[in-house]
Amino acid sequence: MGLLPLLLRGAPKRFLRASGSYRSLYESNSRRRRHGTDAAAADQAVNSRADHRPDDQMLDFPGAKAAFTSRMEFISPNAAEAVPCFRILDDLGRALDGSDIPEVDSSLAVKMYHTMVRLQTFDSIFYEAQRQGRISFYLTNIGEEALNVASAAALTKDDVVFPQYREHGVLMWRGFTLDEFANQCFSNEAGHGKGRQMPIHYGSEKLNYFTISSPIATQLPHAVGAAYGLKMDRKNACAVTYFGDGGSSEGDFHAACNFAAVLEAPVLFVCRNNGYAISTPACEQYKGKHSIQLLAFVLTTSQYFFLFLNFDAPGDGIVVRGRGYGMTSIRVDGNDALAVFKAVSAARKLAVEQSKPVLIEAMTYRVGHHSTSDDSTKYRSGEEIAHWRSVRDPVLRFRRWLESNAWWSVEDEKELRGAARKEVISAMNQAEKKNKPPLSELFTDVYDTLPRNLLEQEATLRDTVSKNPPSLAPH
Amino acid sequence: RAYVFGEDVKFGGVFRCTSGLADAFGTHRVFNTPLCEQGLVGFGIGLAAMGNRAIAEIQFADYIFPAFDQATAKFRYRSGNAFNCGGLTVRSPYGAVGHGGHYHSQSPEAFFCHVPGLKVVIPRNPSQAKGLLLASIRDPNPVIFFEPKWLYRLSVDEVPEGDYMLPLSNAEVIREGTDITLVAWGAQLAVMQQACAEAEKEGISCELIDLRTLIPWDKELVEASVNKTGKLIVSHEAPVTGGFGAEIAATIAERCFLRLEAPIARVCGLDTPFPLVFEPFYMPTANKVSTA
Numbered sequence: 017m018g019l020l021p022l023l024l025r026g027a028p029k030r031f032l033r034a035s036g037s038y039r040s041l042y043e044s045n046s047r048r049r050r051h052g053t054d055a056a057a058a059d060q061a062v063n064s065r066a067d068h069r070p071d072d073q074m075l076d077f078p079g080a081k082a083a084f085t086s087r088m089e090f091i092s093p094n095a096a097e098a099v100p101c102f103r104i105l106d107d108l109g110r111a112l113d114g115s116d117i118p119e120v121d122s123s124l125a126v127k128m129y130h131t132m133v134r135l136q137t138f139d140s141i142f143y144e145a146q147r148q149g150r151i152s153f154y155l156t157n158i159g160e161e162a163l164n165v166a167s168a169a170a171l172t173k174d175d176v177v178f179p180q181y182r183e184h185g186v187l188m189w190r191g192f193t194l195d196e197f198a199n200q201c202f203s204n205e206a207g208h209g210k211g212r213q214m215p216i217h218y219g220s221e222k223l224n225y226f227t228i229s230s231p232i233a234t235q236l237p238h239a240v241g242a243a244y245g246l247k248m249d250r251k252n253a254c255a256v257t258y259f260g261d262g263g264s265s266e267g268d269f270h271a272a273c274n275f276a277a278v279l280e281a282p283v284l285f286v287c288r289n290n291g292y293a294i295s296t297p298a299c300e301q302y303k304g305k306h307s308i309q310l311l312a313f314v315l316t317t318s319q320y321f322f323l324f325l326n327f328d329a330p331g332d333g334i335v336v337r338g339r340g341y342g343m344t345s346i347r348v349d350g351n352d353a354l355a356v357f358k359a360v361s362a363a364r365k366l367a368v369e370q371s372k373p374v375l376i377e378a379m380t381y382r383v384g385h386h387s388t389s390d391d392s393t394k395y396r397s398g399e400e401i402a403h404w405r406s407v408r409d410p411v412l413r414f415r416r417w418l419e420s421n422a423w424w425s426v427e428d429e430k431e432l433r434g435a436a437r438k439e440v441i442s443a444m445n446q447a448e449k450k451n452k453p454p455l456s457e458l459f460t461d462v463y464d465t466l467p468r469n470l471l472e473q474e475a476t477l478r479d480t481v482s483k484n485p486p487s488l489a490p491h
Numbered sequence: 492r493a494y495v496f497g498e499d500v501k502f503g504g505v506f507r508c509t510s511g512l513a514d515a516f517g518t519h520r521v522f523n524t525p526l527c528e529q530g531l532v533g534f535g536i537g538l539a540a541m542g543n544r545a546i547a548e549i550q551f552a553d554y555i556f557p558a559f560d561q562a563t564a565k566f567r568y569r570s571g572n573a574f575n576c577g578g579l580t581v582r583s584p585y586g587a588v589g590h591g592g593h594y595h596s597q598s599p600e601a602f603f604c605h606v607p608g609l610k611v612v613i614p615r616n617p618s619q620a621k622g623l624l625l626a627s628i629r630d631p632n633p634v635i636f637f638e639p640k641w642l643y644r645l646s647v648d649e650v651p652e653g654d655y656m657l658p659l660s661n662a663e664v665i666r667e668g669t670d671i672t673l674v675a676w677g678a679q680l681a682v683m684q685q686a687c688a689e690a691e692k693e694g695i696s697c698e699l700i701d702l703r704t705l706i707p708w709d710k711e712l713v714e715a716s717v718n719k720t721g722k723l724i725v726s727h728e729a730p731v732t733g734g735f736g737a738e739i740a741a742t743i744a745e746r747c748f749l750r751l752e753a754p755i756a757r758v759c760g761l762d763t764p765f766p767l768v769f770e771p772f773y774m775p776t777a778n779k780v781s782t783a
Contacts, residue, residue: 176541210571219570226540227570234560237530241537241545248519248543249492255537267557271530278525279534461572462607464631467660467707 103349109416118358132161137436159383162410166353170360174253178235190223198447233263236272243281254282262293276373290382302333335377350378351410497548532558539578552585564608577631584640592767598729611705617648622657639678662709668698686780721752731759
């Protein structure tokens with residue numbers, strides 16, 4: 017015991033005990049307990065603790081190590097200030113003073129821009145295709161192109177991606193062709209998913225992009241398990257998973273964050289906080305809030321008065337949870353391609369080098385409707401949508417930066433837009449003409465091989481189909 | 492590249508199933524997870540999707556429900572076979588134990604038997620458990636392996652030391668007979684054996700089948716047996732309504748209708764949550780089976 021009481025007696029009040037085994041603290045006490053009766057030994061043990069000054073007693077429950085306090089003080093639900101949002105470019109695409117621009121040369125920047133434009137073009141044409149009844153469903157990425165592409169550009173091809181469903185730009189960056197996108201949307205035989213899922217449920221083993229599924233946030237714990245596997249295999253790679261503000265409310269978010277931190281998994285949690293989960297605005301999704309106070313001067317025909325307005329704005333619901341899990345986190349302007357690129361690059365480095373998870377809350381705006389099954393004008397104003405579509409377009413913002421570097425011109429723009437449109441339409445027409453997958457694909461891949469019950473059911477179905485008019489039978 | 496994880500798995504587990512594994516293989520491969528079933532199965536899926544063998548433990552089958560969403564097994568199908576989580580095996584103690592009450596006694600196998608893509612396997616004794624578990628772990632499909640907790644301490648068996656596997660989707664006739672077919676799994680087979688012995692005294696020759704794999708199940712073997720005997724009793728601890736016995740009864744009724752000499756009987760748990768003090772009345776005991 018020797019030195020320990022000496023150190024503690026002379027210690028300032030807020031000194032925290034250096035790490036030591038929890039068990040060893042009590043060894044001497046338990047030895048005494050064995051010699052006397054339980055009650056007497058317990059008394060003795062308690063008294064020996066009283067040898068220390070009361071102020072030096074440290075919180076040493078297994079659940080936490082901290083100093084005690086005699087002042088009862090609840091922790092406020094909100095910090096004094098919202099977590100600041102990292103950005104490099106202003107809304108007009110100009111680098112802010114003091115910004116440290118990441119290493120993005122002209123070829124990388126132009127490639128990023130090409131992908132954003134192709135994504136935008138694909139989205140607008142395929143959205144229309146659904147409206148015309150040519151595909152059954154579609155979901156756009158409008159407003160989140162910079163977030164998609166810039167985050168993808170900061171990763172390597174060995175990093176495994178677990179998407180939600182609004183990250184087609186990540187897949188496009190990695191090399192999924194327009195034909196491959198179109199084939200899946202038209203559920204034809206060339207589509208990777210063999211026509212089983214709704215449109216936009218893309219996946220690619222070759223590109224390390226796990227197949228999209230509709231349930232929200234179920235991919236988050238998968239990403240943690242995959243990341244753990246990468247760590248154990250000593251790969252220079254991490255897992256990256258995307259989800260929305262809505263997804264952060266799911267139990268799987270909590271499960272995944274906790275597991276990732278405790279098990280030390282190299283995974284990036286990228287939250288696309290785009291303000292809406294279908295019709296539910298962020299302020300109905302999470303509580304962290306900030307009060308905004310305004311003093312207004314009101315003039316009427318007979319009198320004037322001051323009006324004090326106090327209203328709440330959604331504040332810190334998501335990024336602040338990182339600390340609760342013991343996880344590094346950052347808030348970034350999701351519509352600033354350079355900021356996203358820089359933040360994701362740094363996060364990836366931290367994750368891979370230190371086997372730690374990182375939470376990135378990327379602020380953005382969902383310009384499009386949730387999907388073709390949604391009409392968002394029912395719950396938000398047309399002016400709001402128009403504002404974010406035009407003035408706050410992240411693609412335009414990035415283009416301005418390219419133009420300021422003389423890496424892009426009006427002619428380039430015209431050429432790219434024309435070419436992209438042509439390519440997308442061609443891919444769409446090709447995909448539409450292809451056959452649907454064969455009936456056998458209804459039964460394959462449920463298990464690795466067909467079990468007897470499925471063999472029977474397939475035989476029965478084929479029998480039924482053969483007795484029916486050809487129009488009802490697939491090819 | 493195999494991993495064993497779950498709540499309290501590191502020190503050996505609440506049923507000592509994982510004793511010594513952490514020491515043998517290290518705590519990076521045998522480890523505790525935080526207390527979260529949806530997280531632990533989801534984590535297992537991710538590990539398995541990267542080509543590892545992920546052996547997850549759910550401490551009691553009664554707690555498996557938060558993980559149900561993760562366990563709906565569409566991973567291979569929805570990806571067009573680009574991805575799969577066949578390396579996942581979820582082990583969980585299930586079934587009555589005498590004093591378990593609502594939350595330490597349930598038999599949730601029927602819920603999982605309704606999930607295309609999953610396999611559900613239940614052993615009746617230690618030597619079966621070893622062979623079936625090894626087969627489940629190595630099977631390239633996600634498997635839920637329910638272990639009858641009643642038998643952890645009770646069942647004593649000669650277990651071969653080497654590596655061996657028993658085939659999945661293969662039922663086994665463990666007692667041959669000619670008058671009536673009985674089908675069950677897990678701990679219930681011991682009850683059925685008792686009932687068969689009782690019936691033998693009255694001159695009834697019973698054929699007892701251990702289903703072993705509930706999905707995909709061995710319809711052919713059961714069908715062949717019922718074609719021989721003309722009668723069937725299915726018995727399980729889980730509540731009778733919607734229990735897996737219903738699937739067996741419906742299938743055999745379809746296939747053996749003209750051969751059956753009596754309606755198919757199900758001797759099962761009652762349609763109530765699993766009661767504590769009433770357990771002896773709730774359970775499908777040997778008496779109830781004999782009466783049937």
